Amino acid sequence: xxxxxxxxxxxxxxxxxxxxxxxxxxxxxxxxxxxxxxxxxxxxxxxxxxxxxxxxxxxxxxxxxxxxxxxxxxxxxxxxxxxxxxxxxxxxxxxxxxxxxxxxxxxxxxxxxxxxxxxxxxxxxxxxxxxxxxxxxxxxxxxxxxxxxxxxxxxxxxxxxxxxxxxxxxxxxxxxxxxxxxxxxxxxxxxxxxxxxxxxxxxxxxxxxxxxxxxxxxxxxxxxxxxxxxxxxxxxxxxxxxxxxxxxxxxxxxxxxxxxxxxxxxxxxxxxxxxxxxxxxxxxxxxxxxxxxxxxxxxxxxxxxxxxxxxxxxxxxxxxxxxxxxxx
Amino acid sequence: xxxxxxxxxxxxxxxxxxxxxxxxxxxxxxxxxxxxxxxxxxxxxxxxxxxxxxxxxxxxxxxxxxxxxxxxxxxxxxxxxxxxxxxxxxxxxxxxxxxxxxxxxxxxxxxxxxxxxxxxxxxxxxxxxxxxxxxxxxxxxxxxxxxxxxxxxxxxxxxxxxxxxxxxxxxxxxxxxxxxxxxxxxxxxxxxxxxxxxxxxxxxxxxxxxxxxxxxxxxxxxxxxxxxxxxxxxxxxxxxxxxxxxxxxxxxxxxxxxxxxxxxxxxxxxxxxxxxxxxxxxxxxxxxxxxxxxxxxxxxxxxxxxxxxxxxxxxxxxxxxxxxxxxxxx
Numbered sequence: 331x332x333x334x335x336x337x338x339x340x341x342x343x344x345x346x347x348x349x350x351x352x353x354x355x356x357x358x359x360x361x362x363x364x365x366x367x368x369x370x371x372x373x374x375x376x377x378x379x380x381x382x383x384x385x386x387x388x389x390x391x392x393x394x395x396x397x398x399x400x401x402x403x404x405x406x407x408x409x410x411x412x413x414x415x416x417x418x419x420x421x422x423x424x425x426x427x428x429x430x431x432x433x434x435x436x437x438x439x440x441x442x443x444x445x446x447x448x449x450x451x452x453x454x455x456x457x458x459x460x461x462x463x464x465x466x467x468x469x470x471x472x473x474x475x476x477x478x479x480x481x482x483x484x485x486x487x488x489x490x491x492x493x494x495x496x497x498x499x500x501x502x503x504x505x506x507x508x509x510x511x512x513x514x515x516x517x518x519x520x521x522x523x524x525x526x527x528x529x530x531x532x533x534x535x536x537x538x539x540x541x542x543x544x545x546x547x548x549x550x551x552x553x554x555x556x557x558x559x560x561x562x563x564x565x566x567x568x569x570x571x572x573x574x575x576x577x578x579x580x581x582x583x584x585x586x587x588x589x590x591x592x593x594x595x596x597x598x599x600x601x602x603x604x605x606x607x608x609x610x611x612x613x614x615x616x617x618x619x620x621x622x623x624x625x626x627x628x629x630x631x632x633x634x635x636x637x638x639x640x641x642x643x644x645x646x647x648x649x650x651x652x653x654x655x656x657x658x
Numbered sequence: 659x660x661x662x663x664x665x666x667x668x669x670x671x672x673x674x675x676x677x678x679x680x681x682x683x684x685x686x687x688x689x690x691x692x693x694x695x696x697x698x699x700x701x702x703x704x705x706x707x708x709x710x711x712x713x714x715x716x717x718x719x720x721x722x723x724x725x726x727x728x729x730x731x732x733x734x735x736x737x738x739x740x741x742x743x744x745x746x747x748x749x750x751x752x753x754x755x756x757x758x759x760x761x762x763x764x765x766x767x768x769x770x771x772x773x774x775x776x777x778x779x780x781x782x783x784x785x786x787x788x789x790x791x792x793x794x795x796x797x798x799x800x801x802x803x804x805x806x807x808x809x810x811x812x813x814x815x816x817x818x819x820x821x822x823x824x825x826x827x828x829x830x831x832x833x834x835x836x837x838x839x840x841x842x843x844x845x846x847x848x849x850x851x852x853x854x855x856x857x858x859x860x861x862x863x864x865x866x867x868x869x870x871x872x873x874x875x876x877x878x879x880x881x882x883x884x885x886x887x888x889x890x891x892x893x894x895x896x897x898x899x900x901x902x903x904x905x906x907x908x909x910x911x912x913x914x915x916x917x918x919x920x921x922x923x924x925x926x927x928x929x930x931x932x933x934x935x936x937x938x939x940x941x942x943x944x945x946x947x948x949x950x951x952x953x954x955x956x957x958x959x960x961x962x963x964x965x966x967x968x969x970x971x972x973x974x975x976x977x978x979x980x981x982x983x984x985x986x987x988x
Contacts, residue, residue, distance in 0.1 A: 375853035375854065375855060375856075376824075376853055475941060489942045489943075490710070491942055492942060519709040519710055519880060520709075520880065520881075520882070520921065520924040520925050520926075521709060521920060521921060521924045521938075521939040522709075522939075522942075523924065523926070524923075524924040524926075524936060524938055524939075525938050525939065527926075528936075528938055546853065546854060547926065548854075548928045549925065549926030549927055549928045550926050551928075552926065552927060552928045552929055552930040552933075553926045553927070553930070553933055553934075572930040573930045573931060576928065576929065576930050586855065587854060587855060588928065590854055590855050590857070590858035591854055591858075591883070591928060592857070592858070592861065592881070592883035592884050592886065592887045593883055593886070593928070594882060594883050594886055594910065594922065594925055594927070600862055600865070601858035601861055601862055601887060602858065603855070603858045603859045603862060604855035604856075604858070604859075607823050607825060607826075607855075607856060608823075608853070608855075
């Protein structure tokens, strides 16, 4: 029975932060699953809860002030029920994470060889010398030039692209089954972004991990993900296979997001704008569709009632009352 | 009036000397900008694109003398800016404004939004705009007018920068830049910190303002899709030099320089059925302190031949005088 459980499953996750001006519902009933060898994209704008979801998986949010409910199951085991001690065995070993800004996630006073080796020693209890050999092997795996020399260098001596490669090496050193990548290429140049995305795809094919890729860039999603979850203001508003989502976007927000993207091919004089802006933190978790104030198809019902996720075939779900009314 | 272009930059060079360290010799100078030339007409947009460290921002800041260039010439309406004494330069700056990537860092957190936007009017009371807006009341009216132009509500005049969202802060920065009705605005990555939906709003706003006020933009960006929507001319930079410059449609449809080609190919496309098998640029860009000999792209170029290591290719015309490329083979 255990084998039937998905690799990672987020089930009705709710995250609330206690703040001075009252509770803020950053994630509001989000569910999705990730299978081994697959890449799930989570897209959305700032404040949509995509990073909070990622941090919740590894229980990296300090609680309090964060209050979590729902379940996060890794191979059927609820991570939210684990003790901090048990959680430490999961983090960096079974589930790893890479962040947007590698400079702030690497320790500036330790050589990169030491940082990678330390992880291996902690999780796998091997002697330091063996761990150092593993570090070297990891640097080779992420295609860093002159890995022997880099082993003894410090983060400030590396370029942005190289630091991100070190982050990946660090995250993969213990051969995790799940890699969570939170905007891993946002701080990088497009040419370096292409290198890093190709590297991640190659490593995934070789190591068979499941990847959760969090991004705001629909181009990155189109190129790397098998499935996509679109989030808005703490809720999942649409989920589909990548091809289905791009060919048949259903939710007005997904459509508006696609239309507002500047494109290399189109020369339309004006970009389609989404009027207004994302809701403020204090307005999260209110009744009604959070996108209604910016939506061209919103009715009185959208403002008073929260739409549920309906299935439109092939596991393509969307939460909107007006989908039939919206012209394709 | 003269037929000189609004802005003409010639052989611009900016080297940063590396400080001597204790018991060590000074390192080689960092050649951030190394011989850049271009011209920009009234009411047009020239985009400078390239990877981080290629000198695009330094070039743009040199035009305003926010960075003092090492050598070269920057002519604005035919007048040499680099030779101007400080007082004259300050005067001239009312025609040359800038908006920054991080709107929050460029707004004084202790001033109200209305005061931020009206500050240029106080600083330049002798200008027509300044004279018309003498006195707090007139300035406030003018600020309200500017707010309307950039799509902010007049009620927001008394708010502080932290009360605005990222997109609104960028609008605030744009309103401030517009206050003195400048002729040129340097836009340093103005939308790269914004969400996609807000990015479109700001790009459209910049386009509308250009049409209404005849503004010229020197637009620094790394996002080629954004550039495609806003620029008339695009200059691609590698390690302090322009390697290709052309009108927008030519550059995007028929890029000549191998770097331009790779840059265009590297941008991810929102089409999951067409996942490209792209040629990846090998390795990292070399340090601008020790740029490669000959063509600065030869260490990473798929077409490189021995001649590329020995001789720097000149930037020369291809097809038309406006399309110029620095490559031995293209």
